[in-house]
Amino acid sequence: MSAVSLSPDCVHSRITELEERIAVLTRREAAANLHIADLESQLAAGRVYAEQSSYDRLDTLLAISANLLVTHEIGSLLNLVVREATTLFQDRSRALLFLTRNEHHIVVRSFKHQHEDVELTLLHDHPITSHAFLAPRAMLMDTSELRMVVRQLKLDTMLELPELDSANRPRSVLLAPLHTDAERIGALVLCCDVNSPGYHPNDLPFIQALADLAAVAIDDISQRERSASLETDLARERQMHRQAQSQLDTAQAQLLQSAKLAAIGELAASVAHEINNPLYAARNSLYLLEQDLPTDLPQHRFLEIAKGELGRISRIITRMRDFYRPQRSELAETSVNSLLHDTVDFVRTYLRHGQINVTTSFDPTLPLLIAHADQLRQVFLNIVLNACDAMASGGTLHVATETTGTNNGGHLGVMIRISDTGTGIDPAHLEHLFEPFYTTKPQGTGLGLAITAHIVTQHAGEINVESEVGKGTTFTITLPVVSELAHMPE
Structure with a gap:
């Protein structure tokens, strides 16, 4: 094997190439390390921001809770939640819908920019309401889920809820049910702005x-409103109970007074019957005596006086007997103005000696009544004499009449007012004033005003009294033009 020999230049070139690769x-x-460091820095900053954002949101929720405690009107509460939701989700929300259950439909309250835009109704099986109400807790719907929901919406709903229009569809939606321990009361639907992440x-x-x-705040307001409504109902029931009790007390008092007057009537009839027997004997004796005496005897005038007084006693007895059973034959057209004028004239001398000034104000158009003139004269005389007794040191007696009502429906009547400037009547005595045998006078029998009230009642009228201690008293009598007595059998 032969060895490969490299020239020095070739070796040097190879080393240079390797060094350049190592440098790259x-x-x-180094660049990767810098990028990693930057990412770590960003991650750390993101964690800090997320923690700070959570703290800010918790502070916002605490502020919302505090404000909801002092909000007692539904509209103000909803506006508050809308305003704070903008802060809670950093202006990402384009619209917030409050869904509240109302028997067979859902009421939708839509808000934009803290102003209420629309209120409409959706059926319970509406896809959005189904998601909002049936979700056990909050849920997030993204674009794909929204697309499926919007496909199920009807055209009229799309027109009323432009927040869900496909041309301007939110990027995502938050749904959260509103419920208490007892029931689900609604839901929040928060739509994210299309330009937000x-x-x-x-x-x-x-x-x-x-x-x-x-939910807690709405339930609290509902409970307050329900409590206020119950308190109002209770107050109304108590008022009705007081009125019913007052009417019952009045009816019982009238029943008691009627019983007393009935007893007086029976007593009067019995006394009249017992007195009539000796009275007839006395009148017959006078008649026989008159027949035996010479006609020119001076003592005849005493017989005439005795006959006249016995006749007066007989008329009084007849009145006592018939007082509680007035006969139709005694009814006649009666001028109240004339009766009052005669009454004032009858006591004028007595009034003058008592330094009592009399003023009158009679309605010249006063209609005639179908009434017992003698009984009404007794009423007016009794009230006038009581007024005189109340003005022992002098004063003013004012008698006035006026027409009341109209001809329509037979409600035409007259009103009589008899006022004095005397000592007045203690309020404690007013409610007993017309009771038989109730009197504040040392020598009184307690029958005068009782009989007066009975006569007025027999004529289908009313009698009322107003008095102030130290200033005087006013009796007001109202009588119909045609009373029930006019329809009694003869």
Whole structure:
């Protein structure tokens, strides 16, 4: 075997070539090391950014939670979530849809740039609502999944939800159910802007956290509204109960008063019957005595006085007997103005001695009533005399009348007001004022106002009293033009 001999030049050239290759490899290794170092630096920076982004998102969620606690209106709550979602996902969201369940359909509230754009309804089996409501937790839909969902949308829904239009379709969508322990109340659907890099699986915990906070806040507002509604219903029920109790108390008081008046009526009828027997005997005796005495005897005038007084007693007894059973034959057209005028004239001397000034204001167009004139005269006289008693040191008595109602439906009536400037009535006595045998006068019987109220009631009227201690009292009587008494049998 023969040895190969190399010239010195050839060896030198070979060494130079190898050195150049080593230099290239060295430079490549250095460049690779620099690239690796750059990638490691970028990775470290990315980790720091991701950690910082997570911290920022947690701070945002804490701020949202604090703000939701003081938000008590659904519209304000939704606007708050939209505003904070923009911060939470770094302005990547083009639209946020709130889906809320409402019996047979889904109400969609769409927001853009923190303003509400549209409200529409979707059926429960709508593909988006199915994904949003049925998902146990937040989910991410990418372009391929969105394409399948959009194919199932109807044209009218596409027109109302341009966020899902194929020409401007979002890059991805985040779905998160809103639910409480008791039920699912809605869902969040967050659409990513087409020019953004899209959502990442790392976004899922944050969209679910936002949905959970919103669900708790919405449920809290619903509970508050339900509680307020129940309180309103309870207050209304209590008011109705108070009204019913008041009506019951009034009815019981009227029943008691009617029972007392009925007892008085029976007593009056019994007394009238017992008095009539000796009264007839006395009248017959006077008649026989008058027949035996000479006609020119001066004592005849005493017999006439006795006969007149016995006749008055007889009329009083008849009135007592018939008072609680008024007969139709006693009814007649009656002028209230005339009755009041006569009553004032009857007591004018008494009023003048008591230094009581009388003023009147009578309605000249006051209609006539079908009524018992004598009974109404008794009512007016009793109230006027009570007013005089209340003005022991003088004062003013004012009597006024006016027409009430219209001719339509038979509601035409008259109103009588009798006012004084006397001592007034203690509020504790007002509710008992028309009860039989209730009196505040040392010498009173407690029957005057009870009989007064009974007469007014018999005429289908009403009597009310307003009084202020130290300033005076006003009695107001309203009477229909044609009362129920006009329809009684003879």
